[in-house]
Amino acid sequence: MKFLHFTKYPDIQPMTRKERIENRKALAHDLNFMKIYAFTFFLFFFSLAIGSKMFWYDEIETLHDEICASSSESPLCSDYKLLERIDIIAKKKNVPTRLIVGIWNAESSVGTNFNKNECSKYNNWAWLKWKMDDHGNVIMYALNRKKPDVNWCYLIRFDSVEAMTESLSNTLSIGYKWCNMNVRCISRSYVWDPKKEEESWINNVNKFFIWL
Secondary structure, rough: OOOOOOOOOOOOOOOOOHHHHHHHHHHHHHHHHHHHHHHHHHHHHHHHHHHHHHHHHHHHHHHHHHHHHHHHHHHHHHHHHHHHHHHHHHOOOOOHHHHHHHHHHHHOOOOOOOOOOOHHOOOOOOOOOOEEEEOOOEEEOOOOOOOOOOOOOOOOOOOEEEHHHHHHHHHHHHHHHHHHHHHHHHHHHHHHOOOOOOOOHHHHHHHOOOOO
């Protein structure tokens, strides 16, 4: 049926049998090529995803082995799942997990060394005297940070290691943003003296993290 009476039907040239065969061959060739291309595309991204996941697990496993070798009594050595949760938190904040662990190593031998046993219950392996939220707001444990709390711990208490990791990650990514994860720069801010660099602190952090 013609919808536009003033137009002409297009002239359709009949195809010979040979042309029809060649046309079907060309179509089949194109379809096969598209199938191969789609399969290759799928394999590439599947391999990329698997490779990334394997790399992630390999990196965490390597870090776990290093923690156990350095501080076998660390909760991160006995609780692999905790290390995985720490890694997820750090990555969300764009902070290297190894830097987090390195600071814990410098401050408390990765959660194993406190001046008083009561202080170990604070979930504060980083020896933080403040809490920093996602907006950079800070809550100090005391108006005078040099004054001890009731347990003489000089620390702010966290509900969990994960909460402490959140605060430390915010400190590094927001509070010390200008350092760009440079350990030497962070050391000056961490000890509250812009002119002081504690080499022993830097070396202990660098056991797990090297800034490039």
